Amino acid sequence: MTIRVVIADDQELVRVGFGMILGAQPDMEVVAEVDDGAAAIEAVRALEPDVVLLDIQMPGVDGIEAARSICAGSTAKVIMLTTFARDEYLYASLRAGASGFLLKDVRGEDLVHAVRVARSGEALLAPAVTRRLIDDVARQTVRPRLDDSVLDRLTERERQTLLLLGRAMSNAEIAREMVVSDHTVKTHVSNVLTKLGLRDRAQAVISAYETGLIVPGGEPPGAGGGPLRT
Structure with missing residues (x-):
């Protein structure tokens, strides 16, 4: 199945370069290259792509506002x-619904891999890198924004799963930590996303911070205490 991609960046070299790399892949089609967030929103409405690459800072409608509308x-x-x-705006971007991030100097093979992974709905990029980056930004900007009573929607095992997702595992x-099968973990992750109304794992990380389950810069509850057992 062909992955349809929209690229939005006000730097022409980035748009063209990324477009050439992705367009050369047999399973990808770049359906639009635009230079601002408003054009990206319109392209998504008209073309229904699978993946959108959004520059965070663009003139007019920036990447955060565009991500919020697109998601x-x-x-x-x-x-x-x-x-x-x-980037100080990264946390806001992820909270708006973005699935992850890429540095503009990303290697071509990593760009291609990231698009495929994002399309599949799995975790985007190296979990440890994502956790360090979010934690660094969150340390300065995040306070609990969600009532922790939302966690009551989860079973104990699902709550443990959310905590470990928040640790970017x-x-x-997660399967090794909880001493369960990969299939069971996938079920728990799916249940967490569904019950909390989350799009993907990146938003699960955000929810772990916003409910206070994980404290920016601190060791989350349950960390380092050995496997979580039934």
Whole structure:
């Protein structure tokens, strides 16, 4: 199945370069290259892509506002593009619904991999990198925004799963920590996303912070205490 991609960046070299790399893949089609957020929103409405690459900072409608609109009105997966690993707007972008981020100097093979992974709905990029980046930004900007009573929607095992997702663990790592099968982890992850109304794992990380389940800069409850057992 062909992955349809929209690229939005006000730097022409980025748009063209990314477009050439992705367009050369047999399973990808770049359906639009635009230079601002408003054009990206219109392209998504008209073309229904699978994945959208959005520059965080663009003139007019920026990437955060565009991500919020695109994620609310479509099933497209959004990947934010940033120049710096500690972009102050990254957390807001993920909270808006983006599935992850890429640095603009990303290697071609990693760009292709990220688009495929985002389309599949799995965790985008190296979990440890994502956790360090979110934690660094969240340390300065995040206070609990969600009533922790939302966690009452989850079973104990699902709550443990959310905590481990917040620690940016992969399914295999969660399975080892909880001493369960990969299939069971996938079920728990799916239940967490459904019950909390989340789009993907990136938003699960955000929810772990916003409910206070994980404290920015601190060791989350349950960390380092050995496997979580039934």
